[in-house]
Amino acid sequence: MTDLATIDLHERPAPAERTWTSPEAFWTSLTAATAQLDPPLGVLHLPALRHNAHDMLRRAGGRPIRVASKSVRVRSVLEAVLALPGYAGVLAYTLPEALWLAAGDERHTPIDDVVVGYPTADRAAIARLAASPELAARVTLMVDSLEHLDLIDAVVPPAERETIRLCLELDASWDAPVLGRVGVYRSPLHTPEALRELAEAVVRRPGFRLVGLMSYEAQIAGQGDAPPGRPAWAATLRRVQRASGAELIARRGEAVAAVRAVADLEFVNGGGTGSLEFTSGDAAVTELAAGSGLFGGHLFDTYRAFRPAPAASFALSVVRRPDERTATLLGGGWIASGPPGPDRLPRVVWPTGLSMVAREMAGEVQTPLTGAAAGVLHVGDRVWLRHTKSGELSEHLTGFQLVDAVDGRAAVVGESLTYRGEGQVFL
Structure with missing residues (x-):
């Protein structure tokens, strides 16, 4: 696997590119852009x-x-x-x-x-x-x-x-x-x-x-x-x-x-x-x-002075329906360092109306979700999550799909390897 694109950050994104301010538009655009790729996958939204x-x-x-x-x-x-x-x-x-x-x-x-x-x-x-x-x-x-x-x-x-x-x-x-x-x-x-x-x-x-x-x-x-x-x-x-x-x-x-x-x-x-x-x-x-x-992990949602955009995120697949109110993801236990607690867990962001099951939370091999949206999810559907910090996300992925605006639509323009994708694990 090799990097497929060069990242250029010099240009500030135009207001029209800041689609993350509209969650429905942002997450559905990521779903459409990566529709041909199988989760688990990580995305870097370049704008x-x-x-x-x-x-x-x-x-x-x-x-x-x-x-x-x-x-x-x-x-x-x-x-x-x-x-x-x-x-x-x-x-x-x-x-x-x-x-x-x-x-x-x-x-x-x-x-x-x-x-x-x-x-x-x-x-x-x-x-x-x-x-x-x-x-x-x-x-x-x-x-x-x-x-x-x-x-x-x-x-x-x-x-x-x-x-x-x-x-x-x-x-x-x-x-x-x-x-x-x-x-x-x-x-x-x-x-x-x-x-x-x-x-x-x-x-x-x-x-x-x-x-x-x-x-x-x-x-x-x-x-x-x-x-x-x-x-x-x-x-x-x-x-x-x-x-x-x-x-x-x-x-x-x-x-x-x-x-x-x-x-x-x-x-x-x-x-x-x-x-x-x-x-x-x-x-x-x-x-x-x-x-x-x-x-821009969700840890920073709790700061008053600034609010970074969710540049990195990841998608997991629904692989089970234990009952009509529960949808189970494959994987999900990508836990951040620090005192164990809910704020160290990935946050389910799309579809809305989903929450982790209290007795299981984010598991190494599966993460059951409940809530209003769980009842309409099907096997093969994807759910988007945000990490707490950042390092833990890169340690679970060999690379990030790079998503940029192309002709007014979000599209995958390449892939960037993580350290792990380059065969390096330092700590």
Whole structure:
């Protein structure tokens, strides 16, 4: 299987192309466009993808966006986004992935700026990085402790390797007076003093070069501030996010200044799709990170500041009718990461009037649906669903069907392979 089309995102979609604003027109057009293809299938609606890519630039307020590849996992999409002015570099999720992107191949140009967003303990990948002048110049590793430096030195001593580019991660969580820790467990480096201490250690160690600093405010970027049907919780959440944001801007500014006193940083990265407006207002940050907003999972339906278009979606087939009120899909358990709950499940969007059965929900091999529309579905009919995030969708598909407007109608214009379709599974 090979990619069958080149994706061009330069032109913003005209109002007439924004068919996703009319659900009936949008989902029925996808059904018609893919009628000759058998589910399970994934679709990338190119006008919606163009809309999301340009809207993220608008929200970034002029700060460059580093593309978070874990939320895309499609090389042709990464390349199309990076071709847009305003996007620069990739935030990868594993070192083997970063090396693959940075090496390129006969069809894909090497990506020359890849930051690995998480520390690595992959000795084989470290050895490969250390042995290649080209890869060592293109890839930056994330560290947050001396143990990470020791591991790299144990794999390949400084005198026997290329200089390794490093980025430090500042913990962006908030130690709230009553609530305690608000945020995710990432780096142990919480204070400017701790960050500077490690920065000084890096600078003293041969074989390393400190080039960047990163902090990810998951409690703002990854938490929608308008959860439906929970007004009291929404109000509380907004207060917590405001307080956390104010604390982080002050602490991050001090941390960046402390590290810049030790090393000449090339970049300071922050944020995510859900916090582009907030993070772009932080003077200490030089670039933003985002990826999920390109595909527009339903997680972002709970944010007040923006609403991405449903650029990515998937269709499953009805294969059973257990009774007159139930239609069963083949597959469906494409679950997002995070605390288990209904918001991590795919959302059935078309036909309307369908819901998952409470005792089964989205299953690995089948997903029973009930509701008014279930009674009129037949074996072979298709049902459209939206993913929660983005990475989980690409991990279940070998490729996306590319749908664009052709002579005023939605049509499949090609296919783009996922990492999985290219034979790559990194995590």
